Amino acid sequence: MILTVTLNTALDLTYGVPELVPHASHRVSDMSERPGGKGLNVARVLSALGHETVVTGFAGGSTGAVLRELLAGLSPLEAGPKAALPAAAPVTDALVTVAGNTRRTIAVVDRATGDTTQLNEPGPLITADEWAALLGRYEELLTGADAVALCGSLPPGIHVGAYGELVRLARTAGVPVLLDTSGEPLRRGIAARPDLIKPNADELAQLTGSREPLRATRDARRRGAHGVIASLGPDGMLAVTPDGIWQASPPAKVLGNPTGAGDSAVAGLLSGLVEGLSWPDRLRRAVALSTATVLSPTAGDFDRAAYEELLPRVGIEEHTAAA
């Protein structure tokens, strides 16, 4: 089982409008609602890859109830047309109930241009007792986990060193841990020595002060992360690991919606780790999944046929320099 932790889950709403005009009134022409927060997105992709997944984190109030209802109703994703995708595995809800109301995020999509304007509620205030309940649930779940992903922002009330605490508990339990967050929570989490982090170029620059990918990625390793997979958007990924350095590139640049591409990459890396794949194979999967996510018409989902077509065509180049 793979465990994903989403401390700041969200009910993700997408509103289509013919054209977004500031200070005007808009009738929403189409809308959708899905359970969100990075760890939930990762779980959804892991499920499609055939990995049994448990999600924990916080959910509460009326929006939390809707989120859990939608999570329970996630239609089992169809197996792909070829053997590369097995049957979907279940996603189990182990969220901790809190008194506050789970936040909503609203993506307003201008149907004329495809541009998105994002509005994110801050999330519920988490109490000390609720954080203690999460820690207890997390330690229990770690005993059955093959790997764990810690994903996304911290809700109000959670101390900035929270991810450091969760990383240490995973390491004590001997469970490989991937940390995917940004800013001070990332800086503090890295110091606890996670197995993997997966920053994008902006997050890396914020952490290290450098925009030069190899320099910044090596610097992030020196700060404590065992392996650093830098996601370079359309240029693919740069992996600096104890076993070597690789650059993985998609076969061609693609146009589409990058929402969720990073979460798909996390699912690719984590599933590859659990399956004992080599670094090049893990990176192939991560790049093919995130490219297939950009290509999907539904934000955050991935195009299964594109994934299977892309997988063997991802370019891998090994660097000879030491990590």
Place this chain on the structure above:
Amino acid sequence: MILTVTLNTALDLTYGVPELVPHASHRVSDMSERPGGKGLNVARVLSALGHETVVTGFAGGSTGAVLRELLAGLSPLEAGPKAALPAAAPVTDALVTVAGNTRRTIAVVDRATGDTTQLNEPGPLITADEWAALLGRYEELLTGADAVALCGSLPPGIHVGAYGELVRLARTAGVPVLLDTSGEPLRRGIAARPDLIKPNADELAQLTGSREPLRATRDARRRGAHGVIASLGPDGMLAVTPDGIWQASPPAKVLGNPTGAGDSAVAGLLSGLVEGLSWPDRLRRAVALSTATVLSPTAGDFDRAAYEELLPRVGIEEHTAAA
């Protein structure tokens, strides 16, 4: 008891953002949630004026449940500092439960400029059975009503002549009926001869083709409305009734948020009718309430002290021309 009908109720969310930038991501800095839809706003003001009020219309799904919870928890509004405002009366929930999800409306307020960008979900699809249930509930409630207000837009699934049907049932029951809607539903509703309509300048122009207030208001009467109260924004109101024509003007132009000013005017007109006030007194109340609503820091609420101060200072001018 005064009955208000809101066929397209809404959960009204207000999101404050430091500055709204299209195609960017925003963290919501402050937010509020209140039960909305024009008839619910009218009921809230009627309650503050001491009138027992019953609300009907449709509510459903998780947002409908939140709306009803908030409606039940509406804090009894405080009596004003002088005798002009009595103790608040209760608002009774007689909404019909539907299978669909009550819509949300989102007002994104740019805290730098105060400007509002509005996003309105379309509302749930109402089935023929749900409409029949509403008609049954409405006829029952009419037997105890002193007046009824029919307010706002029609949700999907409701035929465009729906307000005509509701106006006719009120007239058959001998209950004075005020219709406050726009477009084709207004045009069709007027033909059923409501006692009052309260269009603004845009709604009147859409209905009659004229932007000249007296001409357009008279034309609207000829189309079937017994009395037409045209709201002219900062210029006050023009009332063309079987008893005469009056122009009512606020003592001074005010700056503020006009959201809900029209609903407060409906509450002023309807309460004045039920209390047997003269036309000039009804208009004074309607203009003072809507001006005090513009002055309130909370959208849709009214400033009680301002209301009591404004009430005796509203200017009334009688036109000598025949209605």
